[in-house]
Every structure is written in C-alpha cells, then in structure tokens.
Amino acid sequence: MxxxxxxxxxxxxxxxxxxxxxxxxxxxxxxxxxxxxPEPHDLLAAALAACTALTVTMYAKRKGWRLDDIDVRIEHGKVDQAYVLTRRIAYIGNLSAEQRDMLTAVANKCPVHKTLSGEISIVTQEVSP
CATH class of the missing domain: 2.20.25 (N-terminal domain of TfIIb)
Known part of the structure; x- marks a missing residue:
C-alpha cells in the first residue's frame, strides 16, 4: 500500500x-x-485507537463474547524526552473481569501498538516528481 x-x-x-x-x-x-x-500526531494517535478498537472487536466476536461497543481514547504529547501515547479503553457489554483482562492483553498486541513499540526504521529517498 x-x-x-x-x-x-x-x-x-x-x-x-x-x-x-x-x-x-x-x-x-x-x-x-x-x-x-487533524495534525500528523493526531493521525498517529488515531491509528493506534482505530487499530485497538478493530483488533479487540474482532477478537471478541471470534470468541463469542458480549462486547457491545468499545470506546478507545488516546491522549498524546511530549513528556520530557519521550512522546507519550496514553490509551484509555472502555469495554461496553456483559463481560467478566477475566474477559476484560484478556481484551486488554489483545489491545496491547494490535498491529499498530506492536509497530510503535518495536524498532522502526524510516528510509528516505529523493525522487523526481
């Protein structure tokens, strides 16, 4: 892509x-x-929120769990020398504490979370228009 x-x-x-x-x-x-x-950092935070919501929803559907909705909110900004993304997740539905814990573990494995937490390499190449 x-x-x-x-x-x-x-x-x-x-x-x-x-x-x-x-x-x-x-x-x-x-x-x-x-x-x-939105400015670029907002788009980055939105990518994390969207990936979290989609990944968790797909997992809950696959398990047949009663996740009626999910509300993901991201606050982001520079704190000291680090850029911090704070994610808050509300699971809406009839879920046990164990199911909620598992959904949070799944959220921490969504592809965008894994990308942002891993090593990132950016290759820049100048090309003609």
Missing amino acids: EIRVHRGQGKLQHVIEIGPHRLLTDVPAALGGEDTG
Missing part, C-alpha cells in the same frame, strides 16, 4: 491519499495553518 501526500488548498493543508480514500491534514492557526484537518 502506498500513501501519497500533496498540497491542499489551505496555507499548510495537505491531502492524504490512501488507496481510494482521501483525508486532510493541517495544523492549527497558532502554527500557521487553518485547522482544516
């Missing part, structure tokens, strides 16, 4: 193309943008 990002219509707005999907990204006015979309 290739993701493409190019200038949008605003001062700093950019369009993110992921296959057939299009998203906007921007920064708040205080940083010179127009706040027409």
Whole structure:
C-alpha cells in the first residue's frame, strides 16, 4: 500500500491519499495553518485507537463474547524526552473481569501498538516528481 501526500488548498493543508480514500491534514492557526484537518500526531494517535478498537472487536466476536461497543481514547504529547501515547479503553457489554483482562492483553498486541513499540526504521529517498 502506498500513501501519497500533496498540497491542499489551505496555507499548510495537505491531502492524504490512501488507496481510494482521501483525508486532510493541517495544523492549527497558532502554527500557521487553518485547522482544516487533524495534525500528523493526531493521525498517529488515531491509528493506534482505530487499530485497538478493530483488533479487540474482532477478537471478541471470534470468541463469542458480549462486547457491545468499545470506546478507545488516546491522549498524546511530549513528556520530557519521550512522546507519550496514553490509551484509555472502555469495554461496553456483559463481560467478566477475566474477559476484560484478556481484551486488554489483545489491545496491547494490535498491529499498530506492536509497530510503535518495536524498532522502526524510516528510509528516505529523493525522487523526481
């Protein structure tokens, strides 16, 4: 899967193309943008929240557990020298304490969580437009 990002219509707005999907990204006015979309760190946090919700929901369905809904919230920001993502998960449904514990363990193994917790290598190559 290739993701493409190019200038949008605003001062700093950019369009993110992921296959057939299009998203906007921007920064708040205080940083010179127009706040027409989430900023990149918000998208990163959203990826973790979405992956958590999808992974946990699929697991609960596979087990036949009564997970009626899941509410995942991420707070994020720089703390000292680290960038911290604090994830809060509410499991809605008739679940035992053991099931809730297992769902939290599954959340900690979602693909985005594993990617962000592991070693990441970014290779940058300059290409012609």
